[in-house]
Amino acid sequence: MSHTWNPQQSQAIASPLNHLVIVASAGAGKTEVIVQRYLRYVTEHGFSPSQILAVTYTYRAAASMKQRICRILRDRELYDAAQEAETGPIQTIHSFYERILRENSVWSGLNPDFEIxxxxxxxxxxxxxxxxxxxxxxxxxxxxxxxxxxxxxxxxxxxxxxxxxxxxxxxxxxxxxxxxxxxxxxxxxxxxxxxxxxxxxxxxxxxxxxxxxxxxxxxxxxxxxxxxxxxxxxxxxxxxxxxxxxxxxxxxxxxxxxxxxxxxxxxxSQLDFSMLEQRALNLLDENPTLASRIRQQFQVILLDESQDANHNQFRFLKSLSLNHSLSVGDQKQSIYGFRGSALQEFERQIDENTIKLELNYRSQPGIINFVNHLFHNQWGNQYDPMNPGKHAPTNPLDFNGVELLESESATAASRTANFVHQMIKEGTRLQDIVILTQGRRALGQIQSLLTAKEIPTEAAGTTDSLFTRMEARDMANLLTCCVHPTSDYYLACLLHSPYVGLSLDSIILLGQSQNIFDHLAEFEYPLDSDKSKIQEFLSWFTEIRAFCDRFSAYEIINQALKRSPYLANLGSKTGGEQNIANARKLLVLATRNPELTPLQLADRFRHLQAVAQREPLAPLHDPDAEVVRLMTIHKSKGLEFPNVIVHGHDLNDFKRSQDIITDFRNQSAFTKFKGKNVIHDQLKDRLHQAEMAEKMRLLYVACTRAESRLILGIRPPNSKAKNSLLTQLLLKPLPRSDYAQHNVRLHPAP
Incomplete structure (x- = not known):
């Protein structure tokens, strides 16, 4: 973005109000406004960076904001302030909770060395x-x-x-x-x-x-x-x-x-994030003297993404009652209701003094016009239209840059993969394409189809879990066998794994004996290669076993990776690069628990496999690598991409059939284990309206990630599907016959 501020940004940066609320549309440059407001507090109000609390909701956003602030302070030769900002409270809300609890451990009754x-x-x-x-x-x-x-x-x-x-x-x-x-x-x-x-x-x-x-x-x-x-x-x-x-x-x-x-x-002496939040809130509620001292310590609070704050976070920040505050958010981008976000709390802050940032510096005018036209139809006067920030305005009914990709839902993943393949053939760079879905399952399906076409991908948020992969099972089997080599089942699995690579024929024959380990050296193997593999295995495994009672689990894994052919064998299999990266990530995770014995870590890996713990696979590529990106819409929040494909087929108006339904915000919950009942149905209908409203906001977020091309997945007009896609509900005011005159490009179903 240019450092020539538009009138709305200038007003927000220079506002004399002690307590200011900003509603910032997508791509409106809100982060720069927060940064400039921060700098004003330092240079004009005389506050030190340690007195300015800047709160974000992701570590990435906090790091980016801190980097910008420190760079500008150094450019202005304010070196002391820059150094203070490096260690100052520019952090996530949970990092601030942690800081407050550690610094006031006597008041909170916690061990100051508590762990998260x-x-x-x-x-x-x-x-x-x-x-x-x-x-x-x-x-x-x-x-x-x-x-x-x-x-x-x-x-x-x-x-x-x-x-x-x-x-x-x-x-x-x-x-x-x-x-x-x-x-x-x-x-x-x-x-x-x-x-x-x-x-x-x-x-x-x-x-x-x-x-x-x-x-x-x-x-x-x-x-x-x-x-x-x-x-x-x-x-x-x-x-x-x-x-x-x-x-x-x-x-x-x-x-x-x-x-x-x-x-x-x-x-x-451990807390999780939810307990961290509750203990910090209790600390201020129960200790007015402490709350007063914290108010003297900080002068300003800058809150980014305010629409995502939950009820307790609003209570906590309100209880601080600092002299200056800035709250920045956008009701249209509130998509975390399932995490308890309290959108109504943000909306209550909006008044006649609220400043609205409505210039979009991200998307081309046709995409902005499309979003304005259709979402205004959805939300009426509650919708504040955007205007192009870096392009000249165009005819508001010109939707150039918007494309519609037709297919039935059953073939939508294949249709998307084929379309991406065609985009690449036409010259679009891989790194300029992102595919967005609501759920993880569709991500996995599309990624598999792209991989089959030999298109490199990087996915964030798929259903794959590191602990359900064979690499995690292999390591659990290795650790178990180091301690108990007489465990025939685990040893057979280890021998067939890439640690050894024994043939299935040899495994079956060995399985007919008891105490397999005792027979390994003298067994008559059907393949000569198997005999040499066993000799190599015994050479390194025997040495590792000799010190397994003195080494921690991660040291056992590290030695096995060094001495065995495991990584080489992994690399020769399908998806070898990913396999090796996963193995190395498992080693890193093991190093974080140096106190665990081999059996304890093996049990933990198996337990995490059983509960399908969602630990993402190891990343293979740098952020700028030449790969097609796939992610859920929630993961895309705060990002932008040249070409965005919104899969669309998992964003629908379907009412989920749930045995348990909860609305704890309104102290309500009920079940239907035995069958349908009026209480459950009443609660489900009420929540469905809120769920549909959030899904439409989710679609808004997806559409506003696009810079040059926005491709929406829709069904053909003759589809017999029972539920409606949100993309098609959005398109209702735009008849199919009018697509061409609005410069909307249609890719009909084959």
Missing amino acids: VSESEADRLWDLSLRLALTQPEADQPEVKKYRQQTAGKRRWKGILDLDTLLRSQVVHDIIQPARSQGLTHLELEESFTTIEQVNLMVARIMNDPAWPTDPTLTIGAKAQHYPKPSKEHLVGNQLDVEVDLFLGLMRLAVQTWQNYETELAKR
């Missing part, structure tokens, strides 16, 4: 906490027993999951995590959802209908029978009362699991 638990370790602890809850006295309550019996063998995701997996999914992912994202504690969950009296009050709130019976002597099932708006497909009477019992059992098990988890973290 890793995501993978937190998942493991949730699993252990749930298993412990199933053995505690609370698990013998009739409602909890009913819930466990109902869950056993339950079909989900078109398959039968084991009981542990399904319980973990429902208790932790469907109840506890959404509750935590809305700032609830386990005590609040217990106080609101674990007795029949509480559930009665909640159901009355959900129904919100004067016709819903209020007789306190009636059960919820009986109330449903007397409800004058019945549906034949809904459970009533005793059947609905059973559903209520199942709901109570689920909630009580969730409360106990949550308590166990926090107790275990407390023993370890």
Whole structure:
């Protein structure tokens, strides 16, 4: 961007208001405005960088902002200020929480050396906490027993999951995590959802209908029978009362699991991000003197991406009550409702003094016109149109740069891959193409199809997990065999892996003997190459085994990678470069836990595989590498690309069928384990409206990533699909017959 500020930016930078709110459209240069506002506080107000708290929501954004600020301060020869800004509070909100808690550990009651638990370790602890809850006295309550019996063998995701997996999914992912994202504690969950009296009050709130019976002597099932708006497909009477019992059992098990988890973290002097936030908020709420001291320490708070802040974060920042504040956000880009973002809190800040940045310096005019025209139709007067920032305005109905890619949803991934292949043949650079999807599954499908066409890709947010890869299993088997070489199953897996590469014929013959390890040296192998492989294996494995009781797990892995042909064999397989990168990343992860023995790390790898912990695969390419990028729309937030393909076929108006539905923001939740019921349906309908609104904002974010070309995936007009794509809902005001006159390029379905 140029350093010649437009009138809106200049007004925002120079505003004399102590408390300023900025609504910044996509591509409006908000980060530069925040940076310039920061510099004003240093150069004109005389504040030191240590008195200015600049808060972002990603480490990448914090690092970028700090780099810009320090560079400009040095350019102005303000070297002391630049040095102070290097270590000053330009950080993520969670980094600030951590700083406050460590600096005030006496007040917070925490060990000042507390640790932040890793995501993978937190998942493991949730699993252990749930298993412990199933053995505690609370698990013998009739409602909890009913819930466990109902869950056993339950079909989900078109398959039968084991009981542990399904319980973990429902208790932790469907109840506890959404509750935590809305700032609830386990005590609040217990106080609101674990007795029949509480559930009665909640159901009355959900129904919100004067016709819903209020007789306190009636059960919820009986109330449903007397409800004058019945549906034949809904459970009533005793059947609905059973559903209520199942709901109570689920909630009580969730409360106990949550308590166990926090107790275990407390023993370890560890916190996760949610606990970090809650402890920091409690610290200020319970210690007015401390809050006053912190207010004296900081003069200014600059908050970026305010629309993404959750309720507790707004409470925390409000409790600071600093003398100067800047809040920057955009309602149209609020896409983190599933994480508890409190959009309404940001909207309450907007008033007549709010400054709007409406010049888009990212997209070409045709894309801006397209977004303005169609999203104004969706949102009406709530939509603030953008204007081109670096190009001359054009006819507002000229949508040059927008293209529509038709296909049925069943063939959409293939259609997208073929289209990318054609773009490359026509001269588009690989690194100038990005494919955006809502979900991870479509990313994986498209990436596989591009790989089959020998098009290099880099994906962020796929369903692939490092711990479900063979590299993680190979390392777990190696560590186990170092300690217990007589474990025939694990040894057979190790021998067939790239560590050794023994043929399947030899593995089968060896498997007919007990204590395979004892027979390796003298066994008659069907292939001469297998014999030489065993000799090489024994030469390095025997040496490593000799010190496995003295070395940590990561040292064992490191030695094995050095001495064995593992990396060379990995590299010769399909996807060899990725395989090697994954193996090296696993070694790096192992070094972060030097206290773990070989068996402990092997167990951890297998556990993370079982819970499908989402650890991304190792990156293969630099940011500027010649590859096609694929990512979810959420991952693309804050980025821009020359050519954006919005897959579109997983952005639809489909109502998900969920056994458990929650709205903890409004103290509501219910289930449909036994069948459809009016309470669950009422809550689902209410949440569907909010979900659709957020999906439309998600589409807005996707469209506004594009600089030169925006390609939207749509269905053909004769499609018989039951649900509607959001891209087509967006295009309703634009008839197919008008595409050409608006310069919209259509790529019809083959």
